[in-house]
Amino acid sequence: MKNFMKKPLRKKVVIVLAHLFLAVLAIFWLIPILWVVLTSFKGTLGSYSATFFPTSYSLQNYKLLFTDFSAFNFPQMLLNTLIIAVANCLISTFIVISVAYSLSRMRFKGRKKLMNAAMIVHLFPGFMSMIAVYYIIKLFGWTGGSMLRVAMICIYAGGAGCGYHIAKGFFDTISYSLDEAARIDGATRFQVLRHIIMPLSKPIIVYTLLTSFAGPFKDFMLAKVLCGAYSDYYTVAVGMYKMLEQEYITKWYGSFAAAAVIISIPIAILFFCTQKYYAEGVSGAVKG
């Protein structure tokens, strides 16, 4: 602040204006979030309200989510998503780390071809293969069964092999002389990976674990295509989308906001954790 006082008047005005501008923008960005938090505590039913922010507050929207299972079984949805998220995060991390390590540390025939293929696959609407899997599931009559869950995990994790870029970038920063030293001492490639690279890669492994865990909580498209009308297998995203449909909106509007708050808090925390690990990962492990 001492510096600020010393500046010429014109500069002071510009600085104050810049801060005001940022404040206005920040309000624009934060208002919807504030709105949904307040709406989740709304005391009245229905989507219509005569004021921007609710006038009376209660906890009934949250209570409804965990007690009324007539239309939506919210705990079940949470459990569904959690099962898929845990399985996906374990398999995906294994896949991503394997692919990234191979592409970063090993030189073999077809390496470039694999990377190009991954890029080309990425240009197709991801959704096309989802629809195809949906047909296949429908074809075999698996739509109502637990195969649905298996299919979702398989598609989330199966596609993980193409998302190796960040982890590969991390492995690229680890000095190759570490590998060479270990190889001279007689370590096999696998031992190098297991005892030298893995301990150095904690930030990127945690990053991959966290992001792939959050994936199913954030994804809407695949779950919507696959679950269709089978409410037993709804993930949170599909369930929340349903709550806003014509027939449910009056009763569940406030609960939608409540569900949004419940889901967003852990995911936001996870996100800020990943940012920390991401920063650590990008800045590299052992340089030199």
Add this chain to the structure above:
Amino acid sequence: MKGKRKGTPLVWLSAIIWGFGCIAHKQIIKGMLFLLGEFFILRFLLTSGVNNLKLLITLGEREQQKIWNEALCVYEYIDGDRSLVILLYGIITIAVIGFGIILMKKSVKSAYEVEQLKQNSKKIPGFREDVAQLFDNNLHLTLLSFPVAGVVIFTILPLIFMMCMAFTNYSTIDQKLVLFDWVGLDNFKTILSLGNTLGQTFWSVLSWTLVWALLATCSNYILGMLLALLINWKEVYAKKFWRFCFVLTVAVPHFVTLLIVKQMLQPEGAVNILLRNLGIIEMTESLPFFTDTLWARVTVILINIWVGVPYTLLQITGILQNIPSELYDAAKVDGAGPFKTFTKITLPYMLFVTTPYLITTFTGNVNNFNVIFLTSGGAPRTIGATAGETDLLVTWLYKLTIDNEYYNTGAVIGIATFISLAIVSLITFNLSKSMRDEEGFR
């Protein structure tokens, strides 16, 4: 293949009896594994594979039949062919054949290699050593086989399956939902011509998709960069606080924020209520956020800015802090003003570093299902019977397949999306390459 040109009859035989070369040189287990692979693949081909391929040509012709059973006095149904099943099994068979060819090549190659070792009188590795190599110099085979299998089975094969439908008449049009046929390029002709509703819808949706992707990418990029520059400005206090405010919207799951914004922008939603209470619009009036074409299009772009700018901010902040400060010092010495510094140093540097990021954002926006589907849902629905004014190719693809069961048209749209993306990516990539050579930031 090298093996075939120089190899002895033993190598040749390995193409017919897989693993023969290995067994002959005492690599018994490896050879037996090859042979076992051949056995299973051949058994599959002979029992059902050949039949699958034969059916694939016509995609099935028998319809379901109703036969009167005299004894039981009921109609009995005899199952007809189901073209979709035939198509699926056909593709699986082709995939198995492809896998078989790879295995055969491997068999010939390893026979050739073992021959070479023998000729140079080197030691021939046993099975144990081969396995050990899988964890050493061949570690990539071990690590990559599972992920590659995953991508092939759950992404590439379904993609091919879907793409094949583009060449059939699998659709509710003419009730071709059980039995359908190959129709060649007819669907592409329908879609590309302007003479029918589907074609007109396609061109209108395609042009909006490209306009949307361009506007969405540029607006996010420019505004995100300006915001990042402003927060990065050395006179701004509490940088971390400002960043937190914006990044909070990225932290909340996308679909949640989008559904919230959609609710707020409804005719009786919070924003209209607020505007009414503030006296900006009449008490009975609502702004047509999703009901008027132009309004809806501007609204979705604004929503995308709201969702996307913080994300760009996150990406760009890191890059901005990495610009070598010598560049700025040199500019200062030469007497360049802040505007000139921006256009001559910051902007070219950013463009140089972020071109790949721009391409992925563009691709992401063309395939941006969530922002459209969860907010406007494609509304207002005025063009054609299947698409709305804000529908992108992907959301139209969704509606065509899931809601309308025009499976073949949907597949054509998917391929069209891929082609347009591939063209745009190729052009940008080449342009950025030439730009790279000229600027030479390294």
